[in-house]
Amino acid sequence: MRHFTDDQPTLDAFFLLQNLPPSLTDWVLTDPRCKSHTYTKGQVIFDPDRFDRALGLILSGKIEASQHIADRGLTLRLLQTGDVFGAAVLFIEADTYPTKLTALIKTRVLFFEESLIRDLLAKDPRAAENYIAFLTRRVQFLNQRIHSLIAGSAEALLGAFLLSETGGDGKLTLDTSLSALSRRLGISRASLYRAFDSLETRGYIQKSGKTITIQNHNGLQTL
Numbered sequence: 001m002r003h004f005t006d007d008q009p010t011l012d013a014f015f016l017l018q019n020l021p022p023s024l025t026d027w028v029l030t031d032p033r034c035k036s037h038t039y040t041k042g043q044v045i046f047d048p049d050r051f052d053r054a055l056g057l058i059l060s061g062k063i064e065a066s067q068h069i070a071d072r073g074l075t076l077r078l079l080q081t082g083d084v085f086g087a088a089v090l091f092i093e094a095d096t097y098p099t100k101l102t103a104l105i106k107t108r109v110l111f112f113e114e115s116l117i118r119d120l121l122a123k124d125p126r127a128a129e130n131y132i133a134f135l136t137r138r139v140q141f142l143n144q145r146i147h148s149l150i151a152g153s154a155e156a157l158l159g160a161f162l163l164s165e166t167g168g169d170g171k172l173t174l175d176t177s178l179s180a181l182s183r184r185l186g187i188s189r190a191s192l193y194r195a196f197d198s199l200e201t202r203g204y205i206q207k208s209g210k211t212i213t214i215q216n217h218n219g220l221q222t223l
Contacts, residue, residue, distance in 0.1 A: 033116035039103040061107025154195040159220035
């Protein structure tokens, strides 16, 4: 039987296993369709032509999600401990994966194969509710991103990013430079600085170094 003692906080926060009886959680984690993999820095985990139909939970490390067209690449998101990926190709007939996932440092991922998730959802309706809630949050996130793109303002782009990246405590510690963040959002560095100043002046956020605390979620959502 495998043990995940060091990873217990991450597993406790994993949306799929929330409020499930210990016996069912143990069954999931000991099933052979639940597999742990370790990736070295620079190793590609998924790309459009090579992926598994599985949900990945990051136990440790950091992953870059990017898209590439011709010779141009765009970082879409940085994933870290506790984040998940792979839902985009579960339960559908997908021939490609939408992004390229690359380990930025040594990274450990726990994979839950699609068939295991199907069996879990059939065993306990609470697991199905967990998955539905997760997908609902993803829809809300995408709606926020679409709104920010339509709005077009630097404040809206930054607000959507902060809402998508902060945890349940409303806090985010930037793990990248402001120059890299401005490139990721597609705005100039000067516009990014002004957006931070604007959001802080309006009381939407509080910024201390690289730590940002959201103080007005509704305000950011309506930018």
